[in-house]
Amino acid sequence: MSEREVLLELKDLCKYFPVRSGLFKQHLNLLKAVDDVSLQIYRGEAFGLVGESGCGKTTLGKMIAGLYHPTRGSIFFQGTDLAALKDNQRRHFCRDIQMIFQDPYSSLNPRMTIEEIISEPMIVNKTHKGAEIGKRVDHLLNCVGLASAYKNRYPHEFSGGQRQRIGIARALAVNPKLIICDEAVSALDVSIQAQILNLLSDLKDEFKLTYLFIAHGLAAVKHISDRIGVMYLGSIVEVAPKAAIYDAPLHPYTRALISAIPIMDPHKRKQRILLQGDLPSPIDPPSGCRFAGRCFERCPYAEQAQVLHPCGSNHLVACSAALERAHSAA
Amino acid sequence: MLLDVQHLTTEFRTRRGTVKAVRDVSFSLEKGEILALVGESGSGKSVTSLSIMGLLSSNGRVSSGKVMFNGEDLLTKSEHVLRKIRGNHISMIFQEPMTSLNPIFTVGDQILESIRLHTKLTKKEAQEKMLHLLDLVGIPNPVKRVKDYPHQLSGGMRQRVMIAIAMACEPQLLIADEPTTALDVTIQAQILDLIYRMREQFNISVLLITHDLGVVAEAADRVAVMYCGRIVEEGKTSDILTRPCHPYTLGLLRSIPRLDDHTDRLYMIPGMVPPPEEVPEYCAFADRCEHATDKCREGLPPFITLKDRSVRCINIIAEDA
Numbered sequence: 001m002s003e004r005e006v007l008l009e010l011k012d013l014c015k016y017f018p019v020r021s022g023l024f025k026q027h028l029n030l031l032k033a034v035d036d037v038s039l040q041i042y043r044g045e046a047f048g049l050v051g052e053s054g055c056g057k058t059t060l061g062k063m064i065a066g067l068y069h070p071t072r073g074s075i076f077f078q079g080t081d082l083a084a085l086k087d088n089q090r091r092h093f094c095r096d097i098q099m100i101f102q103d104p105y106s107s108l109n110p111r112m113t114i115e116e117i118i119s120e121p122m123i124v125n126k127t128h129k130g131a132e133i134g135k136r137v138d139h140l141l142n143c144v145g146l147a148s149a150y151k152n153r154y155p156h157e158f159s160g161g162q163r164q165r166i167g168i169a170r171a172l173a174v175n176p177k178l179i180i181c182d183e184a185v186s187a188l189d190v191s192i193q194a195q196i197l198n199l200l201s202d203l204k205d206e207f208k209l210t211y212l213f214i215a216h217g218l219a220a221v222k223h224i225s226d227r228i229g230v231m232y233l234g235s236i237v238e239v240a241p242k243a244a245i246y247d248a249p250l251h252p253y254t255r256a257l258i259s260a261i262p263i264m265d266p267h268k269r270k271q272r273i274l275l276q277g278d279l280p281s282p283i284d285p286p287s288g289c290r291f292a293g294r295c296f297e298r299c300p301y302a303e304q305a306q307v308l309h310p311c312g313s314n315h316l317v318a319c320s321a322a323l324e325r326a327h328s329a330a
Numbered sequence: 331m332l333l334d335v336q337h338l339t340t341e342f343r344t345r346r347g348t349v350k351a352v353r354d355v356s357f358s359l360e361k362g363e364i365l366a367l368v369g370e371s372g373s374g375k376s377v378t379s380l381s382i383m384g385l386l387s388s389n390g391r392v393s394s395g396k397v398m399f400n401g402e403d404l405l406t407k408s409e410h411v412l413r414k415i416r417g418n419h420i421s422m423i424f425q426e427p428m429t430s431l432n433p434i435f436t437v438g439d440q441i442l443e444s445i446r447l448h449t450k451l452t453k454k455e456a457q458e459k460m461l462h463l464l465d466l467v468g469i470p471n472p473v474k475r476v477k478d479y480p481h482q483l484s485g486g487m488r489q490r491v492m493i494a495i496a497m498a499c500e501p502q503l504l505i506a507d508e509p510t511t512a513l514d515v516t517i518q519a520q521i522l523d524l525i526y527r528m529r530e531q532f533n534i535s536v537l538l539i540t541h542d543l544g545v546v547a548e549a550a551d552r553v554a555v556m557y558c559g560r561i562v563e564e565g566k567t568s569d570i571l572t573r574p575c576h577p578y579t580l581g582l583l584r585s586i587p588r589l590d591d592h593t594d595r596l597y598m599i600p601g602m603v604p605p606p607e608e609v610p611e612y613c614a615f616a617d618r619c620e621h622a623t624d625k626c627r628e629g630l631p632p633f634i635t636l637k638d639r640s641v642r643c644i645n646i647i648a649e650d651a
Contacts, residue, residue: 052514053485159602189370189541189603194585194596201594217515219544219587223596260515262544264571264588274523275516277470278484 006076007043007210008064008178012036013073013083015059019283031283033059035234036073038308041178046204046211048225048242050218050257054279056234057214061180064212065099066090077178095125098171102183104163108155114141114166115151121173140169143206144199161192168199172207180212185220197224219261222246227314230254233290234282236308240315250311250322252297289319297321331398332502332535333359333382338395340374340381349606351377351390353559359503364529364536366546366567369556370582372603375539378556379505382537383422384412399503417448421496425508427488431480437491438476441498448499463494467524486517493524500532507539522549543586547571555579558604558614565639575641577619613643621645 015034021027034056041047051057062068064075066082075082082093098121101107108117118137122128128136138148144165155163164184171179181200185193201224204211215221221228222242229239230253238251249255259273275294280286286293292302299321306318311326340352352374359365367375380386382397384404397404399420404412416422424430432440438460445456464472467490480488489509496504506525510518526549529536538550546553546567553571554564555578563576574580584597601618604610610617616626623645631644 052516161602190543190582191370191585191599192602194587194598197587197596198598223587223594256516260519262542262548264543264547264583264586272519272523274519278486278517279514 005043006040007078008039008041008212009076010037010039010060010064011074011076012038013060013063013075014071015056015063015068016071029283032234032285033282034063034070035285037231037234037236039229039236039239041210041212043177043210044208045226046201046213046224048213048215048221048228049231050215050221050228051231052216052279054233054282055231056282057216057231058182060231061099061182061212061214064178065097065180066094067099095121095127095174096177097180098174098176098178099180099182100164100167100171100184103187104160104167105187107167108163110155113152113154117155117166118151118170118173121170125174127174136173137169140172143172143203144169159192160188161195164188164192164196165199168196168203172203175207176209178210178212180214182214183216184213186215193220200224217261218246218257230257233279233285235290235318236316237291237306237318238316239308240317244312244315250315250317250326251291251319252295252322253291256296291319331358332361332400333537334396334398335378335382336396336398338378338381338397339393340377340386340390341393342387342390344389344607346607350393350609351559351606352381353609354395355556355559355561356395357554357561357564359535359537361502361535362529362533363552364526364538364550366538366540366550366553367556368540368543368546368553370541370603372558372606373556374559375541375556376507379422379507379537379539383416383420383505384409385422417444417501418499419501420503420505421499421501422505422507423489423492423496423509425511427485427492427512428480430492431488433480436477436479437483441476441491441495444495444498459498460494463498464491466497467491467494468520469494484517485513486520489513489517489521490524493521493528497528497532501534503535503537504528505537505539508541509538510545511540511542518545519548525549543571543582555582558609559606560614560642561633561640562615562642563639569638575636575639575646576615576643577621578615581618 013034014036017031017033019029019031037060049057063070070083077093082090115137118140119133122133137151141148141151146165185196188196213221213224225242227241228245229236232253238254249258256273256275273296277294280293288303289301289306301320306320308316308318309323311317311323317323336356338352338355339350341348341350355378367378369375381392392405441460442456445451445459451459461472469475469487469490510521513521525536528534540546550567553567554561557578563570563579570579574583581599585599587596599618612627612629613631616622625644631642633640633642
């Protein structure tokens with residue numbers, strides 16, 4: 001990656017959902033699913049976004065794909081602010097940003113044949129015409145490792161891994177620039193996960209794609225990502241290249257996530273960092289440092305809101321104590 | 331020996347004929363031991379546990395084999411006797427704690443139900459026991475939490491409540507069917523830690539059913555790997571995970587993304603698990619195996635007992651993972 005051209009830039013992106021509660025639903029609360037997220041994704045990279053359920057990673061992905069309107073902030077895609085566009089203008093960008101979903105069983109229409117499913121985005125976006133469409137369906141099926149003879153079958157005739165391949169072919173149909181993979185392999189068996197992860201990394205080179213890879217565990221995104229962002233309770237707490245995240249994580253939450261990954265070798269059963277408690281509710285997030293309630297480090301900054309600060313090259317972390325440690329070690 | 335499963339075969343009647351989900355499975359479980367049954371979806375690991383509990387759906391039946399629990403065959407017991415054993419001696423926790431708790435009763439009511447049904451404690455004693463149990467499984471502020479309904483608790487807390495219910499009658503055997511699959515990694519670590527602590531404290535045996543070899547490495551003393559309804563390799567966790575002998579175990583281990591490995595491509599097992607009605611009568615893994623020879627397709631490989639494990643493969647590979 002010699003040229004570091006920014007493909008997607010998020011600036012102070014927020015998504016708040018109104019939640020009504022109480023007698024006669026009079027009491028209005030805001031659920032801050034995504035709160036002030038700023039992020040850059042470079043062309044041709046695979047960016048892994050990791051966090052536990054409820055941290056807002058899927059909401060972030062859906063905003064980029066245009067499935068949610070942001071409450072505040074901007075989404076610059078190749079220099080255009082998608083958040084400021086009207087719906088009919090925004091549609092032109094749909095073909096550039098495609099999504100692959102978690103559940104291969106519910107994301108394919110059971111009444112459509114595979115050919116209809118894969119050709120639909122080409123017809124809707126008017127990218128291909130007539131006989132071209134049929135040819136392209138055959139080509140795409142071959143690309144994702146399915147025989148083109150399958151194209152008249154229905155989704156229920158396929159296994160989970162095969163359906164995920166169909167979902168990938170559908171996403172590729174309109175020549176997108178960015179593909180958002182929302183937990184694309186979580187629902188699959190281990191041996192099939194490996195097949196799909198390898199397929200995605202082959203396609204990345206072949207179609208010159210950029211990936212935003214959303215997952216709840218650090219192990220799954222390791223092979224495919226170049227850089228990784230860790231999300232906690234609506235905001236990003238650490239962004240760094242893959243090697244730095246796994247070998248020298250700074251934020252206590254990242255360290256806990258890495259330590260929670262089971263190690264295959266029972267002889268090396270390590271000292272785990274066990275986080276206490278659950279993710280706090282995003283309706284009433286703790287003031288100051290959001291991680292303070294579950295943090296195992298004692299630091300004087302718990303009362304202060306933490307924002308991302310650069311620490312070394314390409315490494316951002318939202319923890320004052322970790323920054324201090326890194327500086328004193330250097 | 332607490333549990334001894336011998337030659338268990340379970341079949342289901344379907345529209346496409348009778349399908350065998352579990353084929354000639356044998357294993358045993360000592361007191362205080364954690365045994366993991368590991369396999370991909372459709373390998374028969376959950377059906378094995380349901381067969382032991384006598385909880386198969388109406389189209390399923392155990393066609394042969396024995397399930398010896400404390401020296402008695404559970405398969406010959408009447409439903410009335412089984413109900414006494416379930417809960418009192420064998421408990422089970424499931425993958426999705428939301429669907430296994432009743433949404434219209436408070437968690438306190440549900441724990442009390444289990445205690446009052448199986449013991450002769452008075453209401454007051456039962457209440458005390460309930461609070462003690464919740465404290466034991468690490469639920470903060472139990473006095474307040476017992477009035478909560480399941481939807482008010484997080485996934486990890488619900489699983490803790492399930493474990494409290496399962497532990498209510500101090501069972502000898504706990505069957506945990508994918509107890510951490512629906513949970514986040516940090517919560518998974520908490521729950522595994524809890525199961526481990528329950529074993530230490532009460533010396534219960536645990537049959538842990540999972541698809542995740544990471545969970546096996548963390549928690550189990552012994553592991554049995556299942557493929558297409560059969561156990562293909564069985565032995566101590568440390569032996570199996572560091573030196574797998576069956577090509578399927580090796581393939582599974584190599585296809586998991588590991589933190590300490592820096593290659594760009596993951597290893598993949600070619601092909602797919604065959605559907606249950608098409609499982610061949612020879613080695614079921616032969617068609618996906620890179621070591622397979624014609625001999626593998628001649629008949630079912632026997633269970634070969636080595637000094638540290640049993641393997642169902644005729645050309646055993648020895649490789650350090």
